[in-house]
Amino acid sequence: MKKIVIIAGLLLCLATSGVSADFPWQVGGFKLGEDITTIAHLFQKGTAHPVRHREYLVQVEIDVPPAFKSGLITYSKCGSEPGRIVQIKLKYADNSMKFYKELLKRLKSRFGEPDQWRGDPFHIVTAWKWSISDTAGNRCSMTLQNNTKDETEKMGNSLKISLWSLIDQESECYLKKHPEAAAAEKSKQISHPDWDLLIPGP
Numbered sequence: 612m613k614k615i616v617i618i619a620g621l622l623l624c625l626a627t628s629g630v631s632a633d634f635p636w637q638v639g640g641f642k643l644g645e646d647i648t649t650i651a652h653l654f655q656k657g658t659a660h661p662v663r664h665r666e667y668l669v670q671v672e673i674d675v676p677p678a679f680k681s682g683l684i685t686y687s688k689c690g691s692e693p694g695r696i697v698q699i700k701l702k703y704a705d706n707s708m709k710f711y712k713e714l715l716k717r718l719k720s721r722f723g724e725p726d727q728w729r730g731d732p733f734h735i736v737t738a739w740k741w742s743i744s745d746t747a748g749n750r751c752s753m754t755l756q757n758n759t760k761d762e763t764e765k766m767g768n769s770l771k772i773s774l775w776s777l778i779d780q781e782s783e784c785y786l787k788k789h790p791e792a793a794a795a796e797k798s799k800q801i802s803h804p805d806w807d808l809l810i811p812g813p
Contacts, residue, residue: 654672658672727742750775
């Protein structure tokens with residue numbers, strides 16, 4: 612009986628501390644933190660390029676399983692272990708809202724209610740975001756999105772998982788190796804802005 616009480620207490624602590632019993636490490640056969648060379652055979656030729664404003668990351672288009680339509684993988688290139696997957700973006704083959712609702716229901720069942728609404732007020736783009744961490748200090752965000760009308764956004768049903776604990780490490784690594792980039796970033800922070808320049812006028 613005492614063991615049951617202790618286990619129940621531990622589960623309650625997990626539920627109230629924001630730590631998930633499940634961590635979304637992988638989807639579609641791709642895994643966060645894994646060495647990119649394990650899926651190099653799936654790269655679409657000539658699609659690898661640095662991520663804009665995040666030169667410490669590389670993004671590449673990949674061949675995906677039949678249940679998906681397309682995929683983008685982002686990996687690190689700065690730290691002591693370059694080539695680790697930090698983000699997975701997958702577009703599902705089924706674009707329907709029915710499929711989206713089923714995905715959302717299953718994600719809620721596994722990871723709980725989402726933390727943030729990321730869609731627009733008119734629900735043209737429907738998107739929910741989870742922020743998840745584990746006891747080892749890993750942090751990630753997961754966003755499920757449906758879009759059938761806004762051509763400026765990814766169309767259809769898509770899922771994005773980002774390993775922020777590793778992305779932040781990569782950012783720190785890059786700024787240490789490139790102090791000029793850190794200085795340029797700091798120079799953009801204006802303490803006394805020229806409001807006449809920033810606000811439209813006659």
